[in-house]
Amino acid sequence: MSRQGRIGLLGLAAVIAVVVFVLARPEEGSDKADDPSRNAxxxxxxxGDDRPTATAESALPxxxxxxxxxxxxxxxxxxxxxxxxxxxxxxxxxxxxxxxxxxxxxxxxxxxxxxxxxxxxxxxxxxxxxxxxxxxxxxxxxxxxxxxxxxxxx
Amino acid sequence: MRAAPSRHEPHRQWRPLAVALVAGLGAVLTAPSSAAAHGFGGGRTDLPISKTLFIYAAALVLILSFVALAVLWPKPKLAQYRFVALPGLLSRVLLSRPLAVLCGAIGVFLLELTIYAGLTGVQTSSANFAPTFVYVIFWLGLVPVSVLFGDVFRAFNPWRAIGRAVAWIAQTAARGPIPAPLAYPERLGRWPAVAGIFAFAVLELVRSGGDAPDTVAIAALVYSAATFVGMALYGVEVWCERGEAFGVLFSLLAKISPVERRGDRLGLRPPLAGLAALEPQPGTVALIAVLIGSTSFDGAAESSLWTGLAPKIADGLESIGLSPEKALEGAFLIGLTATVALVYGFYRLGVAGAALVGDDLRAERLKGAFAHSLVPIVVAYVAAHYLSFLVFQGQAMWFLASNPLGEQGVDIFGTADRPIDYSVIGASFTQYAQVFFVLVGHVAALALAHDRALELYEQPKQAVLSQYWMLVVMVGFTTLALVLLLQSNV
Known part of the structure; x- marks a missing residue:
């Protein structure tokens, strides 16, 4: 493979790395934001359970x-x-x-x-x-x- | 493994051993089944990997692939490697006749214990030695052993040990070597092993109650009978190398290992180098397709795609006159076969693409040329899918070894009450390890395919072009492995 070809492939790999890093980061944040139970x-x-959930007494389990x-x-x-x-x-x-x-x-x-x-x-x-x-x-x-x-x- | 899926089967019947033996392997498929409990498998499954981890892993696959193409070596390296012999004393001890006899005896004892426990022990799959030993210790445990330490199973192979003992007695009685009655047909290649491994996958994944102790024992008996017939016809060593499914499988995986036996010497080689020397016998690609396909199907059987599709196929089979239970088994058999066929077809597609590159290499020649590069992917699939199952369910051996038949009050080694410790590895560790194995398998496969392409093509440019096609195949398999890790049964 030519030198340019190799540099091109490495460049492509770097671009993918940057794009994925940018794309995946907010998702990680929103993952937690949408789902309060994960932190609770x-x-x-x-x-399918339609019981009223505890709202006022959030201190109690x-x-x-x-x-x-x-x-x-x-x-x-x-x-x-x-x-x-x-x-x-x-x-x-x-x-x-x-x-x-x-x-x-x-x-x-x-x-x-x-x-x-x-x-x-x-x-x-x-x-x-x-x-x-x-x-x-x-x-x-x-x-x-x-x-x-x-x-x-x- | 989630062993056979659970179904509604209120009745169970017992079928005499002789009938099953006479009926051959087919009996394993058609014998009346026992109640399938969730039992075996311990009721713990892995959490699916997070979407974030999946995206990072998938991106890494692409990045590693491109970087690999750019920086991998320009001349074939693996075809000629350096073999470093281990100290002579170590070789002599490890390959000595007394040790071979001892290992063979251990193998035979374990096979007999499996059959005895399966037939006479308690018929609860999680409390009987047979199912856990066969599906966890033997089938999964020997994978890392083979990859790390080479073809250890060859020494413990009970069928080989019995065959060699019988041959030794016969030859002593006849006072001379007895040639095998038939020459092994070259065209048969590894196909008998393909059939054996597929039958094992059917027992594990398709047959309802395939984890029942008596079913496991009968399958072991039927398989032993078939193996002895093969040995009697073609010779013990020939059959062990080509036909005996587990010997063929574990020796294939052992080619990854840095440990190699050359004649009466043990030595070290670079990891993966042994694979480059793999003979592309007929059936090799099919064997790999069965392994990747069955592991994928086991994972995909948890997905909503399959749980939605299976009842529809089963309904269709019921409408042509099958009983509900047989219809569901039929649906799973179709699913397993289709997955194996897809894996095989996908590989052939890559080969067909590579053949377009030219240089007068026909697809027929290329077909087997890249088969060896899929072996690390097989190991990656098994590791990713069964890691925690092996780590947790393998611990069941503590209590099963002390009480193989599952009887009240039996405690041979004092470990009969030792429970499975589910805290040895956590969920996060498991997920990172799964992704790690998939990525390492991918890189290993790329390196092997790259090396082979350099060897096959005279012009480096064509080697690179052919590699794009194989790269598509590798990325496809690796992505599928990651997608399966994302699947969840919850």
Missing amino acids: GQTTPAA PPPTEIRLDGGEVQGGVQRIEAKAGSTARFVVISDASDDIHVHGYDIEKEAALGKPARFEIKTDLEGVFEIESHVAEDAGREPLIARLVVEPS
């Missing part, structure tokens, strides 16, 4: 996300619970039947029954996506996945 370090209500099991089916499809690493993930599984709810990875299992929801308060010291399953559904050969706990690095 708290759980956010799952999609927001109410836990509710996951409702109706006849073994999770209402509104597989739920998503978000938390930052090093915070606390709070959620409640309300079931109309006896069930064992298992959070993988953290390996926490709690019983739920009619009128006795399973309340979880998990210190999020592990990062990743963790499946939350109903053991009753699993034993019956149904889809056991009811929600995912998404713990992002803080």
Whole structure:
């Protein structure tokens, strides 16, 4: 390859580097700006959940996300619970039947029954996506996945 | 790996071993399946990489590619490399007969333990030795071992060990060497290995309940039977080098390694140099396409594109008379096959482009000429996709080794209660490591393709022109790897 060719390619590489740096930077900023939950370090209500969210008492932790099991089916499809690493993930599984709810990875299992929801308060010291399953559904050969706990690095 | 996708299967039946053995590999596809639990895989998955990281990584791919084209060496370098022999004593010990027998015995023991645990142990995939050993320790764990230390699996290969032992007994009894009944057909090349690896991918990704302990054990038995037939027909060493799928795969990856065996000497070579000496036997490109394709499909199966498409394909198959479960398996088989075909087609497109450059190099000759440059990309795909799975699920060996059958109260080494520590690597580390492996694989592939182009073309200008086509192929594969890291199941 000629000398000019080489310099041209290096120049092209430099141009790409500059363009991407300029383009990607604001996105990084807006990423955080659009999504206050990322900084809050708290759980956010799952999609499709239309409970009123805490507004006035912002000092208090927001109410836990509710996951409702109706006849073994999770209402509104597989739920998503978000938390930052090093915070606390709070959620409640309300079931109309006896069930064992298992959070993988953290390996926490709690019983739920009619009128006795399973309340979880998990210190999020592990990062990743963790499946939350109903053991009753699993034993019956149904889809056991009811929600995912998404713990992002803080 | 998310092992086979979970489906609704209330019933399970048991199929006698003999039937499965007689039915051959096909049985693995058609045997009634067991309940697929999420179990195996531990229920933890990676977070998708952030968009920012993705954009930076994709840009780096382009920048590295252009810089590489500009500064890479002007004369072929890898074809002739320097082999530095290790001290003679080290070679003699590592390649000694007693050690070979010991390693072979360990390999055979592990294969037998896998089959025994799979058939007689508890039928929960996460509590039984067989699935984790086969899918994590053997299939994924041997990848970094081969890349770093060379063809270690050859020493532990249980099928080779058994074949050599049988051959030794037969030859001692016959008082002379027994030639293989058939000469290995050159046209067959690595194709038997392609079939073996594809069958493994089908078991892992398509078959519902492919992670069930008994299924894993039966598959191991069927595969062993097929391997012994191959060895009996074509000779033990020939079959291990061409047909035995895992031996072929791990020796291919070991060509990246700086460790090389020449006759009875071990020595060091520059990393990647071994790949330049890879024989382009028939089936090599297909083998690589199956590896990249199956890893991509495993990643893409999480994407909304596939979760939206799969039920539609399954509905179509159901309407032509398949049961719902078989229809979903059929959809996954179509998805896997299509991904492998796309990878293969994309590579052939690059070769067809390079053939346009001229210099009387036909596509037929070029077809295999660049296959070796894709091997680092294979490793990059596997590393990016399965890094955390290997690190976390591999720890399950602590408790599985102490209690391989998953029985109550068994604790051989005192580690039966040791849980998986999910804090060994964090999510950020994982993401940077994934991107790092993809970028290193890309640069390695570029360097190999560049070196080969310089070797093939007399005029440097044509070498550069042909390289643009291969560059498109590399950038395509690398970008796909990054896109798959961006995919998320949440």
